[in-house]
Amino acid sequence: MSMQTFRRKYPAGVNGAAPVSFRFNGRRYSGFAGDTLASALLANGVHMIARSFKYHRPRGILGSGSDDPAALVQVGADPARTVPNVRATELEIYDGLEAFSQNCWPSLAFDVGSVNDAFGRFLPAGFYYKTFMGPPGNWMMFEGLIRRAAGLGKSPTAPDPDRYEHVNRHCDVLVIGAGPAGLTAARTAAASGARVILAEETPELGGRLLSIEPSSRRMDGQSIADWLQGVETGLTHLPDVTVLKRTCAFGYYGENWVALVESLQDHVPEHARRADLPRHRVWRVRAAQVVLATGAIERPLVFHGNDRPGIMLAGAVRTYLHRYGVLAGRTAVVFTNNDQAWMTAFDLHVAGAEVAAIVDTRAEPGPNVTAKAKSLGIEAFTSATIVETKGRRRLSHMSVMSLDENKQLTGGPRWLYADLLAVSGGWSPNVALFSQSRGRLQFDDALQAFRPERSWQAERSAGAADGVFDFAACFASGLQAGTEAAQAAGFATDTPQAPACSGDPTDGESGIEPAWDLPSAKPPARTRAFVDLQNDVTSKDLQLAVREGYVSVEHAKRYTTLGMGTDQGKTSSLNGFGVLAGALGKPIADVGVTTFRPPFKPVPFGAVAGQHVGDHFHPRRTTPMHTWHKNQGATFEVVGDWLRARTYPRAGESFEDAVQRECVAARTQTAVLDASTLGKIDIRGRDARTFLNRVYTNAWMKLAPGRCRYGLMLNEDGMVFDDGVTACISDDHFHLTTTTGGAAGVLSWMEDYLQTEWLDLDVFMTSVTEQWAVASICGPESWRVVGALLDDIDPNPDAFPFMSHRTGHIAGVPVRAFRISFTGELSYEINIPARYGLWLWQQIMDKGAPYGITPYGTEGMHLLRAETGFIIVGQDTDGTVTPYDLGMDWIVKSSADFIGRRSLTRSDTSRADRRHFVGVLTDDPAIVIAEGSHVIATAEEQDPRTPLIGHITSSYFSPTFERSIALGLIDAGRNRVGERVYVAQRDGEPIPARVTQPNFMQHFGRAT
Secondary structure (H helix, E strand, C coil): CCHHHHECCCCCCCCCCCEEEEEECCEEEEEECCCEHHHHHHHCCCCCCEECCCCCCEECCCCCCCCCCCCEEEECCCCCCCEEEEECCCCECCCCCEEEECCCCECCCCEHHHHHHHCHHHCCCCHHHHHCCCCCCHHHHHHHHHHHHCCCCCCCCCCCCCCEEEEEEEEEEEEECCCHHHHHHHHHHHHCCCCEEEECCCCCCCHHHHHCCHHHEEECCECHHHHHHHHHHHHHCCCCEEEECCEEEEEEEHHHEEEEEEECCCCCCHHHCCCCCCCEEEEEEEEEEEEECCCEEECCCCCECCCCCCEEEHHHHHHHHHHCCECCCCEEEEEECCCCCHHHHHHHHHHCCEEEEEEECCCCCCHHHHHHHHHHCCCEECCEEEEEEECCCCCCEEEEEEECCCCCEEEEEEEEECCEEEEECCEEECCHHHHHCCCEEEEECCCCEEEEEECCCCEEECHHHHCCCCHHHHHHHHHHHHHHHHHHCCCCCCCCCCCCEEECCCCCCCCCCCCCCCCCCCCHHHCCEEEECCCCEEHHHHHHHHHCCCCCHHHHHHHHCCCCCCCCCCCCHHHHHHHHHHHHCCCHHHHCCCCCCCCCCCCCHHHHHCCCCHHHCCCCECCCCHHHHHHCCCEEEEECCEEEEEECCCCCCCHHHHHHHHHHHHHHCCEEEECCCCEEEEEECCCHHHHHHHHECCCCCCCCCCEEEEEEEECCCCCEEEEEEEEEEECCEEEEEECCCCHHHHHHHHHHHHHHCCCCCCCEEEECHHHEEEEEEECCCHHHHHHHHCCCCCCCCCCCCCCEEEEEEECCEEEEEEECCCCCCCEEEEEEEHHHHHHHHHHHHHHHHHHCCEECCHHHHHHHHHHHCCCCCCCCCCCCCCCCCCCCHHHCCCCCCCCCCHHHHCCCCCCCCCEEEEEEEECCCCCCCCCCCEEECCCCCCCCCCCEEEEEEEEEEECCCCEEEEEEEEECHHHHCCCEEEECCCCCCCEEEEEECCCHHHHCCCCC
């Protein structure tokens, strides 16, 4: 069929647009700019474009937008840019577009997977639960096959080259949907001076106005096109109005936080896409008021053979006709239970198609539409239903039978020949976002659908989203919603007028009669009436679910997979609820609805990630010395938000060799560590000592200026969560340090207590982590290097005692020098204003050269502290460890209160058999235990009943002791010192080891 046979040209839609060449399944087709892939394929006579998920049945185009469940394609062959599960009804064509059918092999026309359809009666809902969950081994045998068969489309296999971004916006009124109600609401709110964002899912404003005969309506005396252009121009020229096209609101969250995703370049040929624009942009909008003008979704009818290509929603047929100028078929039948669908028959007739008949399940359709059908010479069958269709890859004919007053079949069949069947089971307000906002629904008998009843957030629904379908009423509804939203946001509004709307009085929703599961002339075993066209859920599947006890709508959904596809059940859910209601003998209102969850429609992973990928995945902070570290070939690790040098391998040196060399230098000569990342908090106020006394476990009231003290912090449950050294600068001024990763949490935790619990304390805290660069110099010769640096401080250990600090200068630059150690060796930490950090480091390397100074990284620091038995919070603790477990009773004061003190007196925290922090030495000194390994009491490692008595927290090979060392938490570990234990292996025999004290320097007789 040629494109010219089906393409009609109208003043609206794609008339006059540039021609576009594209490929589908390797064959070249033509369309026009503004076409979707669906409209262009229909114009070329192509209806079958996909296969269903379960049975691989032929699938065509059902809808015209994001409601379509079946017309899914794969876009692009580039392994980096290919996109699966794209709706042909939303994909705008462009020159060079390549699209492919998916879920079929080797081709769409001949799909091996369609063998499932032949055995469909043996593959009902939940068959895999019964078939593959039998004796042990069944599931494991079939799992691989099932997983390979699952899924639709193919994911990209190469890194995504495109760019995405997130933006945050606040507005007074957010209007979602730019149909008659949405446009009126946005224009009304904007006129009040409110900041307005209008989000429209499609490329054009207008909504349902674009799906009717352009000459059938006049707004304010203008044509539809002129009126829409005037409204759009007026809105876009206002400085406080943002109009977003191709933008879908996919999530409505708490406090009127709405997520939108905007497609900026998917409709542009790849060679013409701009490098300065992202492919998609996520708008995170916080709105004072929200207007939901999301329209309504048409429902298909459930009858035997209702899934063939060529069967489309009646409203979609009108959309293709008037918006895109495409006749979806030569000969059409309209099948419905409401007056609105009759308009499709009338429009098709006027456009030149042959309308074979209108089939209506009702006995008495509206008098206006029946009169018009008669005047046009269109035959109408009332109290009738379609009981069968024919045509494998495209609808060819169908059988019609009459219904008696009980909706049972009567009389004989009549065959109608048509290549298009336009169906409509009524319209359901699109309440997905309303429900996501926690709004309450009610079932409307007049609509036979759920509609909004009570809002939970600062929101209101308008137009078809609120169950209002008449055009004049839609405008009035939008006017009211826009006025109320603006006023609620604090803006005064005049009394505007809704657009004067004139047109065909028969074009409205009325007279619907429920028809959830229509009878079939076939025996039940051979009847297949599809409710969900993507997942191949039939009415029999839902009835089976009820018989098997899945009477809850949520359970039945999961058992049958109803509405669990990429369309989220837009066209299938309500029909499914109706079938369930019939099987249960309950009203639909009592059956209820399933939970509407975001996203409203699929959102690309790239858009979800936004700019937070690669180097931007998580902001990384670097120290002032970072450039020097990079130039020296350092390897880095992420600690908290920081990049820290892990080690400095030399040419031809392995990572392990570099760590060993650096640690030897720290023990025998001099080594320097960049410690700038340690959290640093400046604490001031007359009650600073009292405050420290409460947050630390030890006493701080008598710490003299110039002295330092190590402290532990506990949560209220008595468990260690951070540690550090705090220096007394003066009686009301302290310099507190934390772990690198814990800095932000510690500050927030302390501020929480100051602002909510201890309002009487005069204490002020400021994070100064970035204000100070820190170099830690350790080793036997470290004091000589420090002496060469400092102008006015004697670093000799006899003159500069341990756990003290001094204020001095280096070449006139003020510094703070601390004599503290995390390695067990003589150590000094020099704090200098951050802008001098790199300069200080270079000075240290120059002054330390005569003493063999060696830079060392975090891995060497971890090994050195392990040799001394010092803990790393978060590595040797896990949120279940108390100071007593660590053997640090000495740091817990008994004379005062502190956070977590009462929890230390609980019977559980004082048990003798709690896990203690201890050392572990393997019998074979060459074996380095894997961190996280389980410790067991016996060698019977293969016995699953073997009790675990602990685990390894840290493990290294020590160059100081020329053997492996490990630290761990073991049940009653301090009582086991000297005992043999075993470390379980994933493969192989357990490793024999002995428990020791955690300080290996003391264990091996090394002075510290």
